[in-house]
Amino acid sequence: xxxxxxxxxxxxxxxxxxxxxxxxxxxxxxxxxxxxxxxxxxxxxxxxxxxxxxxxxxxxxxxxxxxxxxxxxxxxxxxxxxxxxxxxxxxxxxxxxxxxxxxxxxxxxxxxxxxxxxxxxxxxxxxxxxxxxxxxxxxxxxxxxxxxxxxxxxxxxxxxxxxxxxxxxxxxxxxxxxxxxxxxxxxxxxxxxxxxxxxxxxxxxxxxxxxxxxxxxxxxxxxxxxxxxxxxxxxxxxxxxxxxxxxxxxxxxxxxxxxxxxxxxxxxxxxxxxxxxx
Ligand code: PAF
Numbered sequence: 001x002x003x004x005x006x007x008x009x010x011x012x013x014x015x016x017x018x019x020x021x022x023x024x025x026x027x028x029x030x031x032x033x034x035x036x037x038x039x040x041x042x043x044x045x046x047x048x049x050x051x052x053x054x055x056x057x058x059x060x061x062x063x064x065x066x067x068x069x070x071x072x073x074x075x076x077x078x079x080x081x082x083x084x085x086x087x088x089x090x091x092x093x094x095x096x097x098x099x100x101x102x103x104x105x106x107x108x109x110x111x112x113x114x115x116x117x118x119x120x121x122x123x124x125x126x127x128x129x130x131x132x133x134x135x136x137x138x139x140x141x142x143x144x145x146x147x148x149x150x151x152x153x154x155x156x157x158x159x160x161x162x163x164x165x166x167x168x169x170x171x172x173x174x175x176x177x178x179x180x181x182x183x184x185x186x187x188x189x190x191x192x193x194x195x196x197x198x199x200x201x202x203x204x205x206x207x208x209x210x211x212x213x214x215x216x217x218x219x220x221x222x223x224x225x226x227x228x229x230x231x232x233x234x235x236x237x238x239x240x241x242x243x244x245x246x247x248x249x250x251x252x253x254x255x256x257x258x259x260x261x262x263x264x265x266x267x268x269x270x271x272x273x274x275x276x277x278x
């Protein structure tokens with residue numbers, strides 16, 4: 001496995017592997033089994049697998065969150081090599097942004113809801129860095145996790161609006177045995193917070209159960225607010241019930257379309273997101 005920290009070296013190496021199909025997994029490092037599942041899928045479907053590791057400063061609207069984001073490059077590289085990754089691109093912020101980008105991306109409705117609403121500027125940062133990475137790596141396929149459901153919608157838009165000639169593959173959320181969705185942020189949870197964290201998945205499953213039993217959206221949301229009031233360790237940011245495709249709020253569930261229940265909550269100073277599709 002080759003590890004590069006410059007755009008030049010990465011592109012030179014990838015150009016020498018002409019005619020090989022490239023699968024690309026963009027990450028911010030602190031890898032877990034969810035990332036590794038994406039790498040393994042790419043390995044199975046492409047000649048070459050490239051992973052980027054870059055904690056992108058422009059997508060953090062909270063400087064404390066950026067500072068605390070785990071950085072574990074050596075450990076990450078070991079996991080990537082074992083999973084069959086061929087190339088790691090791990091640039092510095094100066095390499096990616098010799099000048100701060102002046103361009104601004106606006107993803108319309110997606111900016112106004114959930115992650116867009118609570119993290120202003122976040123998707124501008126994600127969109128710009130992912131577009132830059134697509135230009136650098138020129139992949140045939142790119143792999144993203146369903147856990148970041150709104151990010152998937154944003155990248156879909158980015159690919160369509162900029163006519164990137166590549167296919168996005170969305171992979172299922174990988175969970176711990178107790179239901180907690182795998183996330184790089186989980187390693188920042190204290191033992192007490194980690195023990196409480198599966199409540200997030202529990203609240204998604206509870207939402208599904210209530211909806212399937214015929215409860216209205218309002219009643220489910222109100223019961224979930226009560227659920228989190230009983231667990232004062234959590235600060236619920238949002239709990240939305242939406243159409244799976246458009247991510248627009250729905251007034252009732254329907255057998256004709258998939259529903260997504262999407263949550264963000266703070267637990268012990270760590271912001272966690274998750275979702276459940278049914
Ligand atoms: O999902 C992430 O880890 C990041 O948002 C991404 C896609 C690597 C862009 O920095």
